Structure formats: structure tokens, C-alpha cells
């Protein structure tokens with residue numbers, strides 16, 4: 668059976684001399700692994716479309732042994748990410764998160780659009796990596812079943828307060844009047860209005876607007892601490908690629 672779908676190549680493993688397995692995050696099927704025969708041969712018509720960070724229309728065939736590439740047409744490539752080791756290692760972290768979280772056989776059209784926007788920003792190099800990382804962590808998680816409830820204080824339902832507390836394990840907020848440190852033994856993050864607004868923006872905005880806001884260096888750092896902790900706490904695991912990314916920034 669032939670299937671046509673849009674997807675982004677986020678991983679590649681070379682098999683033998685000329686072939687490779689591609690990890691493709693697709694709109695219609697989520698994460699799939701595709702066998703691409705002969706794409707490493709010189710002059711192969713699919714070679715550029717099968718490169719890492721290529722966004723393509725893929726035509727694949729499905730059999731009992733899995734997916735095999737039939738043809739690929741390049742829409743755009745984010746190959747330029749490779750020119751920066753920091754951006755490349757952040758892209759590898761995103762890829763590991765996507766591979767771990769994205770289920771197969773499920774529609775991921777909006778997430779694919781968001782991931783492509785994220786890789787586009789990594790390639791463009793105008794935004795700080797710290798901001799891109801925070802937006803990815805919080806937004807991607809929100810859309811795969813881990814959306815925090817940032818609408819109002821869990822207790823008194825107030826929308827804003829000078830100081831709110833975010834509980835990353837529960838994914839909820841409390842205002843300073845309702846927050847009781849002894850009652851909540853888990854870690855919490857203090858959110859002032861700027862930080863809370865940034866988090867609400869990432870969780871609730873339209874996909875197209877996600878990279879349209881800016882923060883000061885100080886707030887990027889604070890936001891980064893919250894979003895990374897939230898992702899690791901919700902997924903209850905670490906990522907080697909994240910450790911690598913943080914090491915090269917030292």
C-alpha cells in the first residue's frame with residue numbers, strides 16, 4: 668500500500684554502503700521509521716530529500732516489515748542547522764524528545780508545523796537558543812497530552828497576582844495567598860507576571876505566533892529553568908542529548 672505524507676527527517680542511520688533508515692516525524696502517522704534503499708549512492712534522486720532536517724512530501728509503501736521509501740520531494744531543508752554545533756545539538760535534543768513522545772498512527776499535522784517552525788528558527792539563528800528551547804519544551808509537551816493549566820489559581824481562580832507559584836509535577840498554578848509551602852512538598856517555581864504571561868503565550872497562542880515574542884536575558888534564563896524542569900518531571904526521565912547540549916554551552 669502506498670501512502671503520501673509530509674514529514675521532517677529527524678534521524679538517520681546508515682545501513683550497509685548505500686542505504687539508510689530514516690526517522691521521520693510525519694503529519695499523518697506521527698513517528699515512523701522508513702527504509703531508504705540506495706539513497707547514499709552518488710546521483711540518487713532521493714538523496715537530498717533524505718538528508719537530516721529535510722522537510723518533504725514522502726511517498727512510502729507499507730508492508731508487514733515496515734515502511735519503505737518510494738519517492739521524496741523536498742519542500743525545504745533546515746540543513747543549515749549543522750553549521751552551528753550548539754544549534755545542532757539542540758536539534759538532536761528536540762529529535763530525541765519527539766521520538767520518545769510522538770506516537771505512531773496518529774495525526775500530528777499541527778505539531779509537524781510547529782516542529783518545522785522550530786527547526787527553521789534554529790537554522791535562522793536570530794532568536795536565542797535558550798528561547799527556542801523553552802518554547803519547544805513547553806509547547807510540544809502541551810500538545811501531546813501534558814498541557815499545564817495556567818489559566819488561574821487552582822484555589823481562588825484569580826487570573827493574575829504579583830506572585831504565583833507553578834507546580835511542575837501537577838502542572839498547575841497557585842497565587843501567593845493560596846499557596847501553602849507545607850502543603851505542597853514538591854518543587855515549585857515562583858512566577859511573576861512577565862514569566863506567567865510568557866508561559867501562557869507559549870501554551871495558548873496560535874502556532875504561527877509562537878516565535879513572535881521576546882524576553883530579556885534574565886527572563887529567558889528563568890523561563891528555561893521552568894520549562895526544562897517541567898519537561899523532565901512530566902516525562903520522568905532524562906535525555907542524553909540534553910546533557911550534551913548543556914555541556915557544550917559550559
Ligand SMILES: [Zn+2]
Pocket residue numbers: 820821822823824825841842843844845846
Ligand atoms: Zn489563589
